[in-house]
Amino acid sequence: MLVEQQVLEYDMYLFHQGNLRHSYQLLGAHVDKQDGKNGVRFVLWAPNAVQVSVVGMFNDWNGNKHPMEKINDNGLWYVFIPDLESGTIYKYEILTRHGHLVLKADPYAFSSELRPNTASVVYPLDQYTWKDKEWMERRSKVNFYESPISIYELHLGSWKNIREEEYYTYRDYADMVIPYVKELGYTHIELLPLTEHPYDRSWGYQATGYYSVTSRYGSPDDFRYFVDQCHQNGIGIILDWVPGHFCKDAHGLRRFDGEALYEYENPSKAEKSMWGTLSFDFSRNEVQSFLISNAIYWLKEYHLDGLRVDAVASMLYLDYCKESGEWEPNEFGGRENLEAVSFIKKLNESIFEEIPDVLMMAEESTSWPLVSAPTYIGGLGFNYKWNMGWMNDMLRYMEMDPIHRKYHHKLITFSLFYAFSENFVLPISHDEVVHGKKSLLNKMPGDYWQKFANLRVFLGYMFTHPGKKLLFMGTEFAQFDEWKDLEDLDWELFDFDSHVQTSNYVKQLHQFYKDSPALWELDHKQDGFEWIDANNYEQSIISFIRNSRSSTDQLVIVCNFTPVVYHQYKVGVPKAGTYKEIFSSDAKHFGGSGQTNGMQLESISTPWHSQDQHIEITVPPLAISVLKRTSLPKEERLHEK
Incomplete structure (x- = not known):
């Protein structure tokens, strides 16, 4: 018991120092056994709370029945409740300094109720038996810089659904998606965010449960099955991860214990008015432990092969999408968020020390230097950066009538001036085929035949241009309509020759790409x-x-x-x-x-x-x-x- 107490105290110390990389093992709800009794151990960080209780159906949501004990001066609260088990639904009842009672979901919950319900669910992490040992061993030996990488960006609910807002399970999708993606020849699937989120149409980019895989498609172990099946079929999994901001829903992280806790106290730094969300306070040690642990959690507990980090530019710049007077310069008078820069470097260093064979990809839309360079030479430490410049130039060029293209020739050649300044991914993502931007096929000028020919030459240039590849679902069979996030893809287009031919083209283009070392072996040189x-x-x-x-x-x-x-x-x-x-x-x-x-x-x-x-x-x-x-x-x- 003395050793366990020392380990606990050391973990708490690391958590408050911002260096506990597995804080989800300390905090949250864990099935446990104490004094010979089975139950659940709850630990919560709420330094500004006057009182905290665990509530749920098991105690009639009565905060007087299971109060938590404050176990250190930095705001950690603890209680062990006997006779609770996996599947227990719970929340934290918090009494703030202002005398208000608030009900909050557990920031470290591993599972959550299906929306519109918002409570957390006790879920053990040790129930699933993995069968992807061969993949994991092979992954550790791969030099992905000198390997083909082609990514299928996927939003599960609108790839195929039963009906609007009624979805298949992760296991169903494994049976449907994996053979399809494997036949097309992609090496990886990138999933839009699967952290629990209240609003379907945020696509997961505005989360409340950072440790909860969304219950829309099933349980955490159902998702593990999806990943496991991908690996057994030779397909890697990348998850879109959003440490830049979180939504303001009452049961989430906003003013968690009555005060700004996970977000900045200063509204000019906290508010992201473009999305109506809040920025994490990257200077706060406990927030660093929360986010770094979260990244490691997804990579380790779900065997993910990488994370694509969303909206990095919004983290790096204090004035991102803000007007004059809406932001304050840093201590040196600049517009860089120095705390976010330090956090990103620490994040990547921590991940690669823990799991050196994963991918960390940055969606970074500016000319910030050395995004994919190691931190020891001043870089941010990612493996890869999305090449948004190439994407914008190429789409602008391809949308032109060919008769005008000669006046804008530099749009297709300029990318080679900087193609080797970073390790790039060439992305055509969901953002480019939604909100009135039209599908990739429908961006193309000309008659029916020319639209398909333009699409083929565009994809051909993309796959022969230096850089790894990413395409959003539906592009592979030339979907005419832009992405409809509440409906599934237009699978009926496979009744038409041009769309079948495009699908076959993408298959053979992938095979040609993978068979041609010249297209990937010296990609970044x-x-x-x-x-x-x-x-x-x-x-x-x-x-x-x-x-x-x-x-x-x-x-x-x-x-x-x-x-x-x-x-x-x-x-x-x-x-x-x-x-x-x-x-x-x-x-x-x-x-x-x-x-x-x-x-x-x-x-x-x-x-x-x-x-x-x-x-x-x-x-x-x-x-x-x-x-x-x-x-x-x-x-x-x-x-x-």
Whole structure:
């Protein structure tokens, strides 16, 4: 007992220092046994409370029956209630300094009632038996920087549902989603936030239960089953995680014990009026323990393979989406939130010390430097940064009528000036296909055929451009309507040839991507990319080389962003020999016009595009062609004979 008491005191010390990385094991509700009696142990942090009780149906919601004891001067409260068990519904009744009684859900609850109910649910973490040992061992040996990564962004409830606001379970989705994503060829699924949230249409981005997987789709163990099945089928799982803000619902974190506790006291720092939410107080040690533990909780307890951290820019900048007079500069007169910067670095350092083989991806929309660089050289410490600049430029370009594209040619080439300054993910996420922005297909100009051709060339350029890939669900079969978050995807489009052909195109594009080391092995190094011709704005054609460590894997890529066909088009190539077109988005089985290069192409020993050799090809309309050297030049072959 003395040892246990010392461990408890040390954990409490670390919690108040901001260094308890597993604070969910100390705080919250835990099935336990004390003095020979089974029950539940409750620990809560509420330093400003006058009195705290645990209430629920088990005591008729009567705060007089199970008061908690304050066990230290920093506001930790404790009670053990015998005879309670897993499944118990509870809340904390808190008497504030102002004499008000408030009912709060447990910030550390592992499960919550189904909305609109808001109570917490006792749920043990040790009931599930994992079967993904092979995946976890293999993951620890993978160098993902030099591996293919293609992410399917998924919102479970609107992928497929029974009816509006009535969903399948995590286990049902495992049976439906995993075979589908596996057949498409994605390496990972990224789930929109699954932390418990009161309002469906926040999509999980405004949470109340940071440790509760949403009960909309079942229990915590049901979600574990989903992750486990993904791993057994070779698919990684990334969760969208939101440490930047939380919602103001009365049962949540806002003024938890009657005072600003999890949020800043200063309204200019606390309020995020753009979303109607509150920012966490990143300077507070206990909040750091809460958030860092939360990230580690999802990664360890649910075997997740990574977190995509939402809205990082809103954390980094004090003036994010605020007008003059709505924010206060930092101590040096700048607009950086120095506390948030320190927290983010500490977060990533803690995670990689605990779980070094996971992904930490930042949705960071500004030019903040070294987002994906290690903290020891001044970086924020993420593995990856979303390339929002590439996304904005490319979507702006693709929405133009091709006749105007030559005047905006730099939109498709500018990204290569900075492509290797960070480890980038190229994202086409849910944010780009909702709220009147139209679906990716419907952004494309032209007639029916041209829309699909534009989509194919866009995806082809995306998959051959340096950086890992992310596409939102529905893009893979060219959904016409933008994302409807209360309905499921338009699966009936599979009755139409163009959508089936697009789905087949995405499958084969993935297979080609994974089979081509030149498209990922040197993804984050300048050596992996070389322009052949970046300047043909008149015809809106670009050509470039992708390299791997092996010269035999080298690819020559030509993209035409107009509906014009060009015959005998000269393309500079780096080496003499015979070239073969190994992938074309204009193939008829993808719905293209069939202007492909079926013949072998012998290089011509005349310099072109600053290359020693060139070939002459047919450049198909609104399409990408990928060529590869398949043999030595004729004279070298004859000499060898």
